[in-house]
Structures are given as structure tokens and as C-alpha cells.
Amino acid sequence: MSREQLHEDLKRYFGYSEFRQGQQEIIEDVLEAKDVLGILPTGSGKSLCFQLPALLQSGVTVVVSPLISLMVDQVRQLKVKGVKSVTALNSFMEVKERAAVLNSLPNYRLIYLSPEILQNSRVAAKLKELHVNLFVIDEAHCISQWGHEFRTDYLKLNEMIKELGDPPVLALSATATPEVQQDIKIQLNRPHMVPHIYKMDKPNMSFEVEYLEDPGEKIERIKTILSNQPAPTMIYFSSRSAAEKVAEELWLTMDQRVAFYHGGMENIDRLLVQQQFMNDELDVVCCTSAFGMGVDKPNIRRIIHYHFPGQIESFIQEIGRAGRDGKPCASLVLHTHRDHYLPQLLIEKELPKNEDAARVFHWFDRNERLLSDEEMLETLQLSDSQWNFIKFHLGKSGVITRNNIEIKENWKVIQAELLNRLQERWNYKNSKYKQMINWLFYDGCRRKMLYSPFQSEVRSPQAGCCDYCGSFMKDLHIPQKEVSRAQYSSWEARLRAIFLQEPSDG
Amino acid sequence: MFEAILLKCIQSLRGERSISGIFHLIQGKRSSQTLQDAKIYNIDLFFATAPSIKKEQVEEAVVRMAAKGWVYINEEKIPVIREEGHQVLNNSTIETRHYLNGMTLHKHVNVFEKRLRLLIQTITRTNLKDFSFIPIEDDIETQRWVKYIYRNCSAEEMITNLHNELYTLLLAIDKLEAELFTARITGGRVTGRTKAQLASRYDLSKEDVDLYVRHTFYYLLQSTLNAPQSYKALFMCAEGLEGSNLITASAKQTHHLLTGGYTLEQICNRRRLKISTIQDHIVEAALVVPDFDISTFVSADHQAEIAQALNLVNSNKLRELYEAMEKRFDYFQLRLVKARLNYGDKEVGSYVSRTTS
Known part of the structure; x- marks a missing residue:
């Protein structure tokens, strides 16, 4: 296909006149049926790399994505663009709805799936009847034990690809270190994937970290910064209640439009906050990591971390939402001694402890078959990820196949092995966490240090660099823009505005 | 509230x-x-x-x-x-004075609300030449309905009519409710506020924000149904929402089999449900189906007897009634009679007075 033709298709289907960095190169290789590994920074339009080929090729494109909200969001946005032959299958769908989609599977060009639902035999059988032309693995770092979000179901993708007749594979990620990239190729058994690796540093962003003695100072610091000038700002929290509390405090004391956003809100309210923010009807969003997926807002100027995440990868993803328009933006992390335990607690929730494993073995002694996952969680008092971890490793060592408990002897050896794996994972998670902490306390150029695990050098900054190099969030230049701050004097006026009953732009 | x-x-x-x-x-x-x-x-x-x-x-x-x-x-x-x-x-x-009427209308209000929200967003956004807005309602049925209306009606006319009808109706209620309602709606260049935002702004609890807004939807729906000629655009959103008797689809199916002459046991076998579940369905039917006959389960004499006892016990606790009748009837029979009495109370005059006089 000629380059001109590709540009025309881009314009026709998506309305863009230019490809963003990397997109064209990846799409060309995909269309030539090569296996491709694409590492593109957050917000660079990764999904276009398979969406456009899906529309241009015959057959079906299957996309495995680990986050349901992400899938639903992409399907929604494609439909808005007029692409209707797209659907998402996940285990949270109602039975009726899922059956309807399954029965009309041949009508779709692009099918999003969660890795869990791929394990469903009915779904797999239906897929095998189709002609799958491209197999896409989004967030491909989940495949690697050394990726920050290892998902056991990702390891089974390998077999699925074979069963679907070995279609070309496109693996995409925004945060994969060179070792993870290598691991992806090994796990997928595709050593000759064509790599398209792009730099992830953001030359238009400056970095600042501030250690505070007293947690109460955080709010004061945020107020000072915000009062400089209103500009689209995101503040990240690790807990829902903290996000709500700070939003309320800012709303009460500042003349700015503030809202909070987290996964515990009703769907419609989440959508409203997103849209208010997109339409510049909000200045500040206090949010958890649930916010951001699918929020492609070009002019976010500040990202403040009220709590920092447990690893550099998440941090890079979160700051990646700012400055997509290429104009200057800034990151600020506020931390106190208290915050240093928080990520540790989250890791604890994620991984089983020794006594959890002991409880599982004790239960195995008295049972022949596993219950459903939900019942297992309930009976053994484990979290989702804790049970997944145990189930995966016992499956690998042959203790359980499907739902049967096969082996009842040699417990000691198996148990010791599991505990070893557990220890490894602990050590790994902790080293990730230490990496984050080290960055917070680093005494040198933060920009260079932040990206050093991913790339050997960084491009020179376009605006400020970092606090070490003398740049601070308060110095961020925010382009003066007439922000519409429409206030309605009465409900009657608001009703007229909703129904466009005013002379235009009233 | x-x-x-x-x-x-x-x-x-x-x-x-x-x-x-x-x-x-x-x-x-x-x-x-x-x-x-x-x-x-x-x-x-x-x-x-x-x-x-x-x-x-x-x-x-x-x-x-x-x-x-x-x-x-x-x-x-x-x-x-x-x-x-x-x-x-x-x-x-x-x-x-309030307009809540949950048992009869909650499903209808729900549909009415979703349609109205999405219709307003759709006709006003497209009027601004924006055809790629993110729909405020995810529900497929609602989207289909709005698409149908959008294709078959004049958007210009609908915008004016809906505005005027809502304006008239909102003018007649509490100012607070009118404010909350308009703040919650998305349309034109205005995005609706979240519950939490409105709770802060008006110093209300989130529960109250939710209830006031829902109450307004009840008010709008009922006003519309009472005077369809005056509120033509709103009435469109209420299209096809006539009252349905049985609440759960499963109860409906049981009732269907029952009128087809199946016995309780046969229904159990056929539907592979426990007898207690089928009994629940039958009680449900007794509550809402106008001419439902329970004499296959409790004879007319026994019904009268139970009704009398119920009057004496003067409690709605089944156990007390059960004891008072010396355990001669099972709970299912007692519940059936109570359900029937209650239907009579509300719709066709008291069954009790008819049998005891």
C-alpha cells in the first residue's frame, strides 16, 4: 500500500491528516504481516497502530487488553468515529448480551477481549471459526514476570495464538524496559519480532519533588500552586477517601472548579467529570489511578502526586497525561515520611503471605476439586491477585489441572517451591518500590534518572528540566487563555443554555 | 427527603x-x-x-x-x-405532597429519565454540528430509541418544545428541585454536574440530591401522562411505557403456567425451581393480578376464617397469625390470603367486610 493511500485512509477513518511518531512505521510492518513489538510512550496513539490495519485488512483483528474500562472506552470512541464493526467481550457482560455478541462474531472486524475470557472454551471455539488476521496484545508488559503488572493469563496467550492459526502478532506497551522487551519475545515464542522502540521522555515537562515534614502541609502547598493561575491540573491519590476529602477542601477554600474521580463512583458521574474536564469546565481533578484511561485531553498543564505510586512505570504513565499538545507542563510529587509505607501496604494486599499459602495447602488436603474462583476467595480469605498467584504456580507445577487437585504427596517440596516464587516476587516488587523511592531522594538531574531504566539518554528539555537543575512548578509558564467561566444566574438561564435558546454564545 | x-x-x-x-x-x-x-x-x-x-x-x-x-x-x-x-x-x-410512586412507576421513570437525558444531549449537540459527542447514557436500548426519534422528528422543533415544556413544569415546583434538575442535565455546551458537586454546592446529602432529582423525574412523567396534549415532546419519552402487572419476569412465567392449568408440582418440575420459589411467584401474582383466584390453594371458607383471625391478631407478623390459627394452615396459605386481602383493600373495596358482614 502506498504512503499516500495510507494517509488518505487515516483521514477517512479517523479524521487526522498526519500520523504521530511511530504509527506509520508500525502500521506498514503490520500490513506486511510481520510480527511487531511496539514500545510507544503513553498518549502517542498506540491503539491506532491496530485500529487502522483492522479496517484495511480482510478478516478479524483480535485485541487482548487487560483493563475492561480501557476496552469499553476504545469501543465507545471508535463508534463515535463511525466505526461500528467493533465489539468488546469481557467476563462482566451480562449472559444475554455476551451470547448475542458471540453469535454475531463474524460481523465484527475488531474484537476486544480480556485475557480471562479467552480461556472460556465457548469463546475460544467461536474465535477459531473466524479468520484472524492480526493478533494484538495491548499492555504487553503484563506478559513478563519482570513487567510491573504481571498477569498470569497473559502467559496462555501463546497457545491461543497457535490455535488461531498463527496469525501475525503485534505486541504493544508504553512502559517496557529492555529486559521486559526481551521477555515478551521469549514468552510469545517470536524471537524475530520487528522492534519499534520510541523514546518515552517528555521534553516539554519539568520535574519537582518536595519532602514535607508534616502531612498537613501538602494541602497548603497545593493551594499556593493552584492560586498562581488556574490551569488544567490533575492531582493523584492512592485512596478514594483522600481524593474526596482534598477535593472538598479545595472546592471550599479556592475560587476554582474542582471535582474528584475514582472507581467507586457511579458510571454517569464518572462520565460527567471526564466531560467537564475535557470541555474545560473544570480546573482540577482529584483522582485515583482509575482516571486517565481514555482521557485524551491535550492541555493538561500540571500533574501533582499527593501520593506517589509503587513503581516508576506507573508514575511515567500518570505524568504522560500532561502536555499532549506539546506545550510546557510540570510534575510535582509531594511526600512525607508517612507515605513511604503506603505502597508497601498495597504490595502486601497483592501478594499472598506464607500463612496464606499454608491455609491453601491445608484446604487442598481435605478436598478433591477446586470451587469457583469466587468461592475460593471467600473460603480462603484471599484477594483476587493473591489467589491468581497461587493458582498459577500450582497449575505450572502440575498440582492442579483445570479444577482437579491432582497431587497430594510431596507437599513439602511444592510448598517450598511456591514460597520461593513468592519470595522472588516480593523481592521484585520491593526493588521496584525502592527504585521509586530512590528517585524521590535522588540528588542529581531527575529527568535523566527517571528515564534511565528505559533508554540510555534523554532529549534536552524544551522548557524547565527539574528542581535539581533549577526548575520548579511555580515557574511554569501557562499560556494566558480566555477560559470560558460561564456561570448561570438562575436555573432558567441554565435551561436556556442547555437548549440553545440564547443568542449564540450568550 | x-x-x-x-x-x-x-x-x-x-x-x-x-x-x-x-x-x-x-x-x-x-x-x-x-x-x-x-x-x-x-x-x-x-x-x-x-x-x-x-x-x-x-x-x-x-x-x-x-x-x-x-x-x-x-x-x-x-x-x-x-x-x-x-x-x-x-x-x-x-x-x-409528593409524586413518588415507586411500585407502579420505578421502571418507567428509569426509562423515561434515560431517554430524556440522552435525547436532550443528542438534539442539542447535533444542533451545534457536533456529531462525535460521548453519549451520556450507555444503555443500548435507550440509544436505539433516541436514534429512532432523531431520524424521524425535527430536532429544531423538539429543542424548542422540550425547553418550553420543561420550563413550564419546572416553574411549578420548588426552586431547589428546579435548580438541581437543570444542573444535572447535559446539553448544548453545558455538562451536567455530579451528585457530589451538587451536594457540596447546595449543602445537601448525596442521598437527597439523588432523591430530589428522581422526584422531579417522577413529577415530569406523571404530569406528562396526565396531560399528553400539553406536553407532546415529553410524552414521546414516555412512549410505550404502560403499566405492567407482575414485577418479575420469572413470576410472570409461573403465572402463565398456572393459568394454563399446571399444578404447583408440575410447574416446579418444568421450571426446575424450588417449591418455595414458585410459591413466592404465586404470592406475587396474588398481590397484583386483579382477578387472581387463590381458591385452588385455600378454600373460600378458609380464606374467610384466616381473614377474621388476621383482624383479631392485628399484627403483620406471620408467625403470630400462624400460632393464632393453631398451625392449621401453612405459611404459604397465610401469605396468599394476606396478599389477596391487601389487593382487595387497595383496589376493589375490602374483602374482609364482604365476608364478615
Whole structure:
């Protein structure tokens, strides 16, 4: 296909006149049926790399994505663009709805799936009847034990690809270190994937970290910064209640439009906050990591971390939402001694402890078959990820196949092995966490240090660099823009505005 | 409004039902127990009026009201209304004038609300030449409906009509409700506010924001249904929403088999359900189907006998009735008669007076 033709298709289907960095190169290789590994920074339009080929090729494109909200969001946005032959299958769908989609599977060009639902035999059988032309693995770092979000179901993708007749594979990620990239190729058994690796540093962003003695100072610091000038700002929290509390405090004391956003809100309210923010009807969003997926807002100027995440990868993803328009933006992390335990607690929730494993073995002694996952969680008092971890490793060592408990002897050896794996994972998670902490306390150029695990050098900054190099969030230049701050004097006026009953732009 | 509804429920339940019972009722749990309670205690208007409520929210509210002296918690952990509570209730719109009618309308209001929200967003955004807005409602049915209307009606006309109709109707209600309602709607260049934003702005609880807005939708729907000619654009959103008798689809199926001459056992076998479930369905039918005949399960004489005993016991607790009748009838029979009596009470005059006179 000629380059001109590709540009025309881009314009026709998506309305863009230019490809963003990397997109064209990846799409060309995909269309030539090569296996491709694409590492593109957050917000660079990764999904276009398979969406456009899906529309241009015959057959079906299957996309495995680990986050349901992400899938639903992409399907929604494609439909808005007029692409209707797209659907998402996940285990949270109602039975009726899922059956309807399954029965009309041949009508779709692009099918999003969660890795869990791929394990469903009915779904797999239906897929095998189709002609799958491209197999896409989004967030491909989940495949690697050394990726920050290892998902056991990702390891089974390998077999699925074979069963679907070995279609070309496109693996995409925004945060994969060179070792993870290598691991992806090994796990997928595709050593000759064509790599398209792009730099992830953001030359238009400056970095600042501030250690505070007293947690109460955080709010004061945020107020000072915000009062400089209103500009689209995101503040990240690790807990829902903290996000709500700070939003309320800012709303009460500042003349700015503030809202909070987290996964515990009703769907419609989440959508409203997103849209208010997109339409510049909000200045500040206090949010958890649930916010951001699918929020492609070009002019976010500040990202403040009220709590920092447990690893550099998440941090890079979160700051990646700012400055997509290429104009200057800034990151600020506020931390106190208290915050240093928080990520540790989250890791604890994620991984089983020794006594959890002991409880599982004790239960195995008295049972022949596993219950459903939900019942297992309930009976053994484990979290989702804790049970997944145990189930995966016992499956690998042959203790359980499907739902049967096969082996009842040699417990000691198996148990010791599991505990070893557990220890490894602990050590790994902790080293990730230490990496984050080290960055917070680093005494040198933060920009260079932040990206050093991913790339050997960084491009020179376009605006400020970092606090070490003398740049601070308060110095961020925010382009003066007439922000519409429409206030309605009465409900009657608001009703007229909703129904466009005013002379235009009233 | 939230507290007033709780007070009303607590008062009507007369200390005979726990907080869970109240929670299930306002949340709209479709179990036979909840449906019967709603009818028997005469609080069916509040059924499913707070569908997204959590049990803790109800519990916390009851504790708050106890602290204010409106209710107390008795030794069985059941809330009971106090004199102060009566007064608060008497001064609230829940006793004077409101439009909630959950048992009959909650599903219709739900559909009506979704259609109206999405229709307003669609006709005003497209009027601004924006054809790629993110729909405020995800529901496929609603989207289909709006698409159909959009293709077949003039958007210009609808915009003006909907504005005028809403304006007229909102003018007639409390200013606070009109403000909350308009703030919640998305359309034109205006994005709706979240519950939390409105709660902060108006210093209300989130529960109250939710209830006031839902109440307005009830008001709009009923006003529209009462005068379709005056509110043509709104009436479109109420299209196809006629009353349906049986609440759960499963109960409907059981009722269908029953009228087809199947016995209880046969229905159990056919539907592979437990007998208690089938019995629940039958009680449900007895509550809402006008000409439902229960004499296959309890003879007319026995019905009269049970009705009489019920009058004497003067409690809605089944166990007491069961004991009073010396365990001669099973719970299913007692529930059936009660359900029927209740239907009679509400719709066709008292069954009791007919049989005892």
C-alpha cells in the first residue's frame, strides 16, 4: 500500500491528516504481516497502530487488553468515529448480551477481549471459526514476570495464538524496559519480532519533588500552586477517601472548579467529570489511578502526586497525561515520611503471605476439586491477585489441572517451591518500590534518572528540566487563555443554555 | 427527603421490620417478602426510590435520626418512631405532597429519565454540528430509541418544545428541585454536574440530591401522562411505557403456567425451581393480578376464617397469625390470603367486610 493511500485512509477513518511518531512505521510492518513489538510512550496513539490495519485488512483483528474500562472506552470512541464493526467481550457482560455478541462474531472486524475470557472454551471455539488476521496484545508488559503488572493469563496467550492459526502478532506497551522487551519475545515464542522502540521522555515537562515534614502541609502547598493561575491540573491519590476529602477542601477554600474521580463512583458521574474536564469546565481533578484511561485531553498543564505510586512505570504513565499538545507542563510529587509505607501496604494486599499459602495447602488436603474462583476467595480469605498467584504456580507445577487437585504427596517440596516464587516476587516488587523511592531522594538531574531504566539518554528539555537543575512548578509558564467561566444566574438561564435558546454564545 | 422517607417507612412498619427491610424496600429488591411488605404496610410508593443506596447509608441515617431524637432503636434492634419524628414527618413533603410512586412507576421513570437525558444531549449537540459527542447514557436500548426519534422528528422543533415544556413544569415546583434538575442535565455546551458537586454546592446529602432529582423525574412523567396534549415532546419519552402487572419476569412465567392449568408440582418440575420459589411467584401474582383466584390453594371458607383471625391478631407478623390459627394452615396459605386481602383493600373495596358482614 502506498504512503499516500495510507494517509488518505487515516483521514477517512479517523479524521487526522498526519500520523504521530511511530504509527506509520508500525502500521506498514503490520500490513506486511510481520510480527511487531511496539514500545510507544503513553498518549502517542498506540491503539491506532491496530485500529487502522483492522479496517484495511480482510478478516478479524483480535485485541487482548487487560483493563475492561480501557476496552469499553476504545469501543465507545471508535463508534463515535463511525466505526461500528467493533465489539468488546469481557467476563462482566451480562449472559444475554455476551451470547448475542458471540453469535454475531463474524460481523465484527475488531474484537476486544480480556485475557480471562479467552480461556472460556465457548469463546475460544467461536474465535477459531473466524479468520484472524492480526493478533494484538495491548499492555504487553503484563506478559513478563519482570513487567510491573504481571498477569498470569497473559502467559496462555501463546497457545491461543497457535490455535488461531498463527496469525501475525503485534505486541504493544508504553512502559517496557529492555529486559521486559526481551521477555515478551521469549514468552510469545517470536524471537524475530520487528522492534519499534520510541523514546518515552517528555521534553516539554519539568520535574519537582518536595519532602514535607508534616502531612498537613501538602494541602497548603497545593493551594499556593493552584492560586498562581488556574490551569488544567490533575492531582493523584492512592485512596478514594483522600481524593474526596482534598477535593472538598479545595472546592471550599479556592475560587476554582474542582471535582474528584475514582472507581467507586457511579458510571454517569464518572462520565460527567471526564466531560467537564475535557470541555474545560473544570480546573482540577482529584483522582485515583482509575482516571486517565481514555482521557485524551491535550492541555493538561500540571500533574501533582499527593501520593506517589509503587513503581516508576506507573508514575511515567500518570505524568504522560500532561502536555499532549506539546506545550510546557510540570510534575510535582509531594511526600512525607508517612507515605513511604503506603505502597508497601498495597504490595502486601497483592501478594499472598506464607500463612496464606499454608491455609491453601491445608484446604487442598481435605478436598478433591477446586470451587469457583469466587468461592475460593471467600473460603480462603484471599484477594483476587493473591489467589491468581497461587493458582498459577500450582497449575505450572502440575498440582492442579483445570479444577482437579491432582497431587497430594510431596507437599513439602511444592510448598517450598511456591514460597520461593513468592519470595522472588516480593523481592521484585520491593526493588521496584525502592527504585521509586530512590528517585524521590535522588540528588542529581531527575529527568535523566527517571528515564534511565528505559533508554540510555534523554532529549534536552524544551522548557524547565527539574528542581535539581533549577526548575520548579511555580515557574511554569501557562499560556494566558480566555477560559470560558460561564456561570448561570438562575436555573432558567441554565435551561436556556442547555437548549440553545440564547443568542449564540450568550 | 431521604430522612423523611425513612421516617415514613419506620412509622408504617410499626417496629415490625428491621433496617434491612427498609433498605430492601427503598433500594427496590424484587423479592416476594419486600413486595409484600411494601403493599401490606402501605409504603409501596417508596419502593425502589433510591436504587443506588447502600445498606450502610440507611444504617448511618437511622443512627443520625436516633441522635436527633426522632426515632429510637428497640431491644430487637428495630427502629421505632418517636413524637419528634412524627412532627418532622408531618411537616415534610412526604406527608403533604409528593409524586413518588415507586411500585407502579420505578421502571418507567428509569426509562423515561434515560431517554430524556440522552435525547436532550443528542438534539442539542447535533444542533451545534457536533456529531462525535460521548453519549451520556450507555444503555443500548435507550440509544436505539433516541436514534429512532432523531431520524424521524425535527430536532429544531423538539429543542424548542422540550425547553418550553420543561420550563413550564419546572416553574411549578420548588426552586431547589428546579435548580438541581437543570444542573444535572447535559446539553448544548453545558455538562451536567455530579451528585457530589451538587451536594457540596447546595449543602445537601448525596442521598437527597439523588432523591430530589428522581422526584422531579417522577413529577415530569406523571404530569406528562396526565396531560399528553400539553406536553407532546415529553410524552414521546414516555412512549410505550404502560403499566405492567407482575414485577418479575420469572413470576410472570409461573403465572402463565398456572393459568394454563399446571399444578404447583408440575410447574416446579418444568421450571426446575424450588417449591418455595414458585410459591413466592404465586404470592406475587396474588398481590397484583386483579382477578387472581387463590381458591385452588385455600378454600373460600378458609380464606374467610384466616381473614377474621388476621383482624383479631392485628399484627403483620406471620408467625403470630400462624400460632393464632393453631398451625392449621401453612405459611404459604397465610401469605396468599394476606396478599389477596391487601389487593382487595387497595383496589376493589375490602374483602374482609364482604365476608364478615
